[in-house]
């Protein structure tokens with residue numbers, strides 16, 4: 001792809017998209033849809049990294065990104081290792097302090113309210129942006145439309161969460177139902193009687209194999225004439241008036257390049273001189289051959305463990321681990337998650353020898369980075385989707401594609417602008 005135009009479309013621009021997770025594949029599809037010739041580059045097959053191992057929920061209800069806890073009780077709970085939703089590596093903290101300080105700052109109530117306004121404006125489009133691609137990719141068999149369950153063990157916690165959910169649902173026009181203990185066990189007989197009740201978020205869709213969904217989106221992209229190449233994003237270099245990258249199929253050149261490398265984005269942006277507050281929250285999962293699975297994902301909210309019926313078995317997933325991205329896995333949360341899951345269902349043997357580990361790519365202000373690189377012509381940033389990348393990939397890809405073409409954007413792009421960090 002050394003020419004700068006797609007055949008038959010002289011105004012289109014050839015683009016290299018680096019990273020074939022949900023965000024990169026969605027970028028490739030959105031740009032292709034607008035007539036651009038796209039080469040998608042990854043060192044492995046599409047959808048095999050973070051986008052493989054998540055909980056598979058298209059979180060239409062996630063109008064509020066995860067804030068840094070601001071009350072001392074919650075902080076003390078994390079600091080003293082109580083609960084399973086958060087774990088941290090002490091030795092990783094010094095390097096994390098600058099990003100965590102900004103995360104804390106952004107989580108102050110007044111600032112957070114602005115973030116929720118921006119985030120919810122995007123989240124509300126998430127299903128509409130996925131829907132046509134699910135259909136065209138022939139991925140309907142992977143997707144269910146009956147939501148997920150946010151469950152609580154204690155009556156008091158359930159009551160408080162139910163009040164909050166009812167208020168949020170009213171503010172954001174979300175469909176939800178409150179299931180008490182009896183209703184929950186009638187709806188999900190595979191669950192043991194340890195849960196006091198659940199919020200049934202009814203809008204979200206769930207994906208029984210998120211990695212496969214991304215692979216099918218990538219196959220759609222290739223069927224429609226797009227190119228996928230194996231290559232190392234670290235080989236990206238400015239070349240003439242554009243960019244080039246080395247791939248297994250030779251050097252690819254294009255006028256424009258998009259960095260969509262999720263948790264690895266900073267490897268490249270730091271080399272280019274940007275200091276974006278990107279950090280990771282690692283997470284684990286393991287599949288189990290459960291005798292009977294719940295019909296939809298069930299979160300044990302007080303323990304930060306989510307049980308998800310998947311094609312591979314019952315996926316037991318964990319909350320956030322603050323650690324160096326590449327530090328060896330620590331089995332603390334996944335070990336506890338197995339015990340917690342065994343209290344909730346009749347858990348069978350693990351499918352894999354070891355838990356899977358991935359890293360949520362998080363930005364300190366809780367919003368992804370979508371837009372033109374501040375100081376490099378023809379370079380674009382698209383990463384940092386944190387806890388909701390599977391949900392938001394197509395929605396932010398549309399935003400990026402609109403910016404790319406200089407069109408009016410369907411949501412306000414300013415909150416996602418890479419220049420907001422002053423680089």
Ligand SMILES: Cc1cc2nc3c(=O)[nH]c(=O)nc-3n(C[C@H](O)[C@H](O)[C@H](O)COP(=O)(O)OP(=O)(O)OC[C@H]3O[C@@H](n4cnc5c(N)ncnc54)[C@H](O)[C@@H]3O)c2cc1C
Pocket residue numbers: 018019020021022023024041042043044045046047048049050051052053054055056057058059231232233234260261262263264282283284285317318358359360361383384385386387388389390391392
């Ligand atoms: C346990 C867990 C549960 C989650 N649950 C949900 C959920 O239910 N719903 C939801 O919406 N989100 C969820 N998420 C978050 C979601 O998975 C991520 O936000 C999303 O997958 C990020 O996608 P991405 O494309 O940015 O990154 P990735 O999927 O990691 O893609 C990045 C790509 O870049 C490639 N790459 C990296 N370096 C190089 C290089 N040097 N050269 C070439 N290629 C390279 C990688 O191979 C990879 O394919 C969860 C995450 C975790 C960890």
